[in-house]
Amino acid sequence: GQNIDQPTEMTATEGAIVQINCTYQTSGFNGLFWYQQHAGEAPTFLSYNVLDGLEEKGRFSSFLSRSKGYSYLLLKELQMKDSASYLCAVWVYKLSFGAGTTVTVRA
Amino acid sequence: DVKVTQSSRYLVKRTGEKVFLECVQDMDHENMFWYRQDPGLGLRLIYFSYDVKMKEKGDIPEGYSVSREKKERFSLILESASTNQTSMYLCASTALTKAEAFFGQGTRLTVV
Numbered sequence: 001g002q003n004i005d006q007p008t009e010m011t012a013t014e015g016a017i018v019q020i021n022c023t024y025q026t027s028g029f030n031g032l033f034w035y036q037q038h039a040g041e042a043p044t045f046l047s048y049n050v051l052d053g054l055e056e057k058g059r060f061s062s063f064l065s066r067s068k069g070y071s072y073l074l075l076k077e078l079q080m081k082d083s084a085s086y087l088c089a090v091w092v093y094k095l096s097f098g099a100g101t102t103v104t105v106r107a
Numbered sequence: 108d109v110k111v112t113q114s115s116r117y118l119v120k121r122t123g124e125k126v127f128l129e130c131v132q133d134m135d136h137e138n139m140f141w142y143r144q145d146p147g148l149g150l151r152l153i154y155f156s157y158d159v160k161m162k163e164k165g166d167i168p169e170g171y172s173v174s175r176e177k178k179e180r181f182s183l184i185l186e187s188a189s190t191n192q193t194s195m196y197l198c199a200s201t202a203l204t205k206a207e208a209f210f211g212q213g214t215r216l217t218v219v
Contacts, residue, residue, distance in 0.1 A: 002166075008147075031206055042197060042210035043150075087149065091206040094165065095140060095199070099149035 002026045004098035006088050011104045012078055020073045020101045022088035034062050034073045035087040037100070043087055047073070078105045110134075113198050113211035120218050126185040128214050130198030137203040139181035141165075141173065143194040144213075150197065156181055157203075188218045 003025040012018040024032070031050040035043035049055055049064035049071060061074040075082055085100040114129035132139065138157055142150040142165075152165030154173040162173050170192060174182045181200075185192055195215050199208040 033207070035208075042212050043208075044210075045207050048207060089150075089208075094152060094155055094163070095201070095206060095208055096152060096166075097142075097150040099147060 002090060002092065002096040004088055004090055004096060006086075006098040006101045008099070009102045009104070011106060014078055014080060014105055014107050016078050018075045018078060018103060020075070020086050020088075020103070022071045022073070022098060024069050024071070024088070024090050024098075026069075026090050026092050026096070028092040029066060029090065030093075031091040032062075032064055032071050033089040033091065033095070034060075034071075035089060035097075037085045037087060039084075046086075075103070080105050080107065111198055111200055111209050111211040113196075113214050115214050116212060118214055118216045120185075120188050120216065122189060122218055124185075124188045124218075126188050126216065126218075128183040128185075128196055128198075128216070130181045130183070130200075130211055131179050132181075132200040132209070133179065134200060134202070134209065135178065136200035136209075137178075138201045138206075139175065140199045140201075140208070141171075141181065141183045142197045142199065143167070143192075144197055145194050153183065188216075190218050192216065193218045 006022045034046040037043040047062040088098040140155040141153045156175045198211040
Protein backbone atom coordinates (compact mmCIF):
# COMPACT_ATOMS: atom_id res chain seq x y z
CA GLY A 1 0.00 0.00 0.00
CA GLN A 2 0.86 3.67 0.06
CA ASN A 3 1.71 5.65 3.19
CA ILE A 4 1.54 9.42 2.85
CA ASP A 5 1.89 11.60 5.94
CA GLN A 6 1.33 15.31 6.47
CA PRO A 7 0.50 17.41 9.53
CA THR A 8 -3.16 17.78 10.39
CA GLU A 9 -3.31 21.51 11.04
CA MET A 10 -1.19 24.65 10.78
CA THR A 11 -1.91 28.25 11.68
CA ALA A 12 -0.08 31.31 10.38
CA THR A 13 -0.47 35.06 10.18
CA GLU A 14 -1.39 37.01 7.08
CA GLY A 15 1.76 37.99 5.17
CA ALA A 16 3.85 35.22 6.71
CA ILE A 17 5.31 32.04 5.19
CA VAL A 18 4.13 28.52 5.93
CA GLN A 19 5.79 25.24 4.97
CA ILE A 20 3.70 22.07 4.78
CA ASN A 21 5.71 18.86 4.85
CA CYS A 22 4.76 15.56 3.27
CA THR A 23 6.57 12.26 3.65
CA TYR A 24 5.69 9.19 1.64
CA GLN A 25 6.50 5.50 1.43
CA THR A 26 5.11 4.07 -1.77
CA SER A 27 5.68 1.07 -4.02
CA GLY A 28 6.97 3.05 -6.98
CA PHE A 29 6.87 6.74 -7.81
CA ASN A 30 5.83 8.69 -10.89
CA GLY A 31 5.32 12.12 -9.41
CA LEU A 32 4.06 14.11 -6.44
CA PHE A 33 1.20 16.58 -6.53
CA TRP A 34 -0.12 19.27 -4.25
CA TYR A 35 -3.79 20.23 -4.31
CA GLN A 36 -5.71 22.97 -2.56
CA GLN A 37 -9.22 22.36 -1.29
CA HIS A 38 -11.47 25.05 0.15
CA ALA A 39 -14.27 23.94 2.45
CA GLY A 40 -17.15 22.43 0.50
CA GLU A 41 -15.31 22.55 -2.80
CA ALA A 42 -13.41 20.11 -5.01
CA PRO A 43 -9.60 19.95 -4.86
CA THR A 44 -7.74 22.06 -7.40
CA PHE A 45 -4.25 21.44 -8.74
CA LEU A 46 -1.37 23.51 -7.35
CA SER A 47 1.91 21.88 -8.31
CA TYR A 48 3.65 18.81 -9.65
CA ASN A 49 7.17 17.48 -8.96
CA VAL A 50 8.68 14.48 -10.68
CA LEU A 51 12.39 15.35 -10.37
CA ASP A 52 14.28 16.43 -7.25
CA GLY A 53 14.36 20.13 -6.57
CA LEU A 54 12.21 23.18 -6.24
CA GLU A 55 9.33 24.20 -8.51
CA GLU A 56 8.18 27.78 -8.11
CA LYS A 57 4.81 29.11 -9.15
CA GLY A 58 4.11 32.62 -7.94
CA ARG A 59 3.57 32.61 -4.18
CA PHE A 60 3.61 28.81 -4.06
CA SER A 61 6.69 26.60 -4.32
CA SER A 62 7.03 22.85 -3.99
CA PHE A 63 10.14 20.82 -3.27
CA LEU A 64 10.86 17.14 -3.78
CA SER A 65 13.56 14.77 -2.55
CA ARG A 66 12.89 11.31 -3.96
CA SER A 67 15.71 9.65 -2.00
CA LYS A 68 14.20 10.88 1.26
CA GLY A 69 10.57 10.36 0.28
CA TYR A 70 9.93 13.96 1.20
CA SER A 71 8.21 17.00 -0.23
CA TYR A 72 7.10 20.36 1.04
CA LEU A 73 4.75 23.07 -0.13
CA LEU A 74 5.80 26.61 0.67
CA LEU A 75 3.18 29.32 0.78
CA LYS A 76 4.60 32.85 0.83
CA GLU A 77 2.94 36.20 1.54
CA LEU A 78 -0.04 34.44 3.04
CA GLN A 79 -3.47 35.85 2.31
CA MET A 80 -6.76 35.14 4.04
CA LYS A 81 -7.98 33.30 0.94
CA ASP A 82 -5.15 30.77 1.43
CA SER A 83 -7.08 29.30 4.38
CA ALA A 84 -7.84 25.83 3.03
CA SER A 85 -6.79 22.20 3.14
CA TYR A 86 -3.63 21.25 1.26
CA LEU A 87 -3.42 17.71 -0.03
CA CYS A 88 -0.25 15.85 -0.89
CA ALA A 89 -0.74 13.11 -3.49
CA VAL A 90 1.62 10.56 -5.00
CA TRP A 91 1.15 9.07 -8.45
CA VAL A 92 2.25 5.46 -8.73
CA TYR A 93 -0.10 3.61 -11.08
CA LYS A 94 -2.94 5.36 -9.24
CA LEU A 95 -3.25 8.68 -7.45
CA SER A 96 -3.08 8.29 -3.65
CA PHE A 97 -3.63 11.14 -1.21
CA GLY A 98 -2.51 12.04 2.26
CA ALA A 99 -5.13 13.09 4.82
CA GLY A 100 -4.54 16.78 4.13
CA THR A 101 -3.27 19.75 6.15
CA THR A 102 -5.74 22.43 7.18
CA VAL A 103 -4.09 25.85 7.07
CA THR A 104 -5.73 28.72 8.92
CA VAL A 105 -4.54 32.22 8.11
CA ARG A 106 -5.16 34.77 10.86
CA ALA A 107 -5.24 38.54 10.41
CA ASP B 108 -12.96 24.95 -19.85
CA VAL B 109 -12.35 21.40 -18.74
CA LYS B 110 -15.12 19.75 -16.87
CA VAL B 111 -15.86 16.79 -14.65
CA THR B 112 -19.52 16.67 -13.74
CA GLN B 113 -21.14 14.58 -11.05
CA SER B 114 -24.84 13.91 -11.40
CA SER B 115 -25.91 15.09 -7.94
CA ARG B 116 -24.53 17.52 -5.37
CA TYR B 117 -26.57 16.14 -2.48
CA LEU B 118 -28.27 12.78 -2.14
CA VAL B 119 -30.23 11.14 0.67
CA LYS B 120 -30.89 7.40 0.44
CA ARG B 121 -32.29 4.73 2.72
CA THR B 122 -30.35 1.80 4.11
CA GLY B 123 -30.45 -1.14 1.71
CA GLU B 124 -31.15 0.93 -1.40
CA LYS B 125 -29.06 0.53 -4.54
CA VAL B 126 -27.40 3.87 -5.26
CA PHE B 127 -25.85 5.09 -8.51
CA LEU B 128 -23.40 7.99 -8.61
CA GLU B 129 -22.60 9.20 -12.10
CA CYS B 130 -19.54 11.06 -13.34
CA VAL B 131 -18.94 12.47 -16.81
CA GLN B 132 -15.79 14.14 -18.15
CA ASP B 133 -15.40 16.06 -21.40
CA MET B 134 -11.60 15.95 -21.71
CA ASP B 135 -11.26 12.55 -23.43
CA HIS B 136 -9.28 11.33 -20.41
CA GLU B 137 -8.33 7.69 -20.17
CA ASN B 138 -8.16 7.45 -16.37
CA MET B 139 -11.08 7.97 -14.04
CA PHE B 140 -11.24 7.62 -10.26
CA TRP B 141 -13.78 7.47 -7.45
CA TYR B 142 -12.76 8.66 -3.99
CA ARG B 143 -14.60 9.16 -0.76
CA GLN B 144 -13.57 11.90 1.62
CA ASP B 145 -14.17 11.78 5.36
CA PRO B 146 -12.92 14.17 8.06
CA GLY B 147 -9.44 13.23 9.25
CA LEU B 148 -9.07 10.48 6.65
CA GLY B 149 -8.54 12.49 3.50
CA LEU B 150 -9.36 11.12 0.06
CA ARG B 151 -9.48 7.33 -0.09
CA LEU B 152 -9.53 5.59 -3.43
CA ILE B 153 -12.48 3.27 -4.02
CA TYR B 154 -12.07 2.21 -7.65
CA PHE B 155 -10.35 3.47 -10.76
CA SER B 156 -10.43 2.73 -14.46
CA TYR B 157 -7.78 2.96 -17.20
CA ASP B 158 -10.07 2.43 -20.12
CA VAL B 159 -13.56 1.50 -21.19
CA LYS B 160 -14.73 -1.68 -19.45
CA MET B 161 -11.53 -1.76 -17.38
CA LYS B 162 -11.64 -1.37 -13.61
CA GLU B 163 -9.22 -1.76 -10.73
CA LYS B 164 -9.90 -1.90 -7.01
CA GLY B 165 -8.57 0.94 -4.95
CA ASP B 166 -7.92 0.92 -1.24
CA ILE B 167 -11.51 0.57 0.02
CA PRO B 168 -13.62 -1.23 -2.63
CA GLU B 169 -15.82 -3.24 -0.25
CA GLY B 170 -19.49 -2.46 -0.67
CA TYR B 171 -18.95 -0.68 -3.99
CA SER B 172 -18.80 -1.56 -7.66
CA VAL B 173 -18.21 0.51 -10.79
CA SER B 174 -19.13 0.59 -14.43
CA ARG B 175 -17.39 2.21 -17.39
CA GLU B 176 -19.27 1.48 -20.61
CA LYS B 177 -18.17 4.70 -22.32
CA LYS B 178 -14.89 6.57 -22.08
CA GLU B 179 -16.46 9.74 -20.72
CA ARG B 180 -18.64 8.15 -18.05
CA PHE B 181 -17.67 6.34 -14.84
CA SER B 182 -20.39 5.19 -12.46
CA LEU B 183 -20.07 4.22 -8.82
CA ILE B 184 -22.63 1.77 -7.49
CA LEU B 185 -23.50 1.10 -3.88
CA GLU B 186 -25.15 -2.32 -4.09
CA SER B 187 -26.92 -2.02 -0.73
CA ALA B 188 -26.33 1.33 0.94
CA SER B 189 -25.35 1.36 4.59
CA THR B 190 -25.02 4.21 7.07
CA ASN B 191 -21.22 3.89 7.09
CA GLN B 192 -21.24 4.86 3.43
CA THR B 193 -22.44 8.35 4.34
CA SER B 194 -19.65 10.50 2.94
CA MET B 195 -18.51 12.98 0.30
CA TYR B 196 -17.82 11.20 -2.98
CA LEU B 197 -15.43 12.75 -5.48
CA CYS B 198 -14.85 11.72 -9.06
CA ALA B 199 -11.63 12.64 -10.87
CA SER B 200 -10.09 12.10 -14.28
CA THR B 201 -6.56 12.30 -15.73
CA ALA B 202 -5.01 11.88 -19.13
CA LEU B 203 -2.93 8.76 -19.67
CA THR B 204 0.46 10.48 -19.68
CA LYS B 205 -0.23 13.52 -17.52
CA ALA B 206 -1.43 12.68 -14.07
CA GLU B 207 -2.84 16.09 -13.07
CA ALA B 208 -6.31 15.17 -11.84
CA PHE B 209 -9.43 17.20 -12.46
CA PHE B 210 -12.19 16.75 -9.93
CA GLY B 211 -15.95 16.93 -10.03
CA GLN B 212 -17.78 19.09 -7.51
CA GLY B 213 -18.52 16.15 -5.24
CA THR B 214 -21.67 14.33 -4.13
CA ARG B 215 -22.55 14.45 -0.46
CA LEU B 216 -24.38 11.19 0.19
CA THR B 217 -26.34 10.62 3.37
CA VAL B 218 -27.65 7.13 4.09
CA VAL B 219 -30.42 7.04 6.68
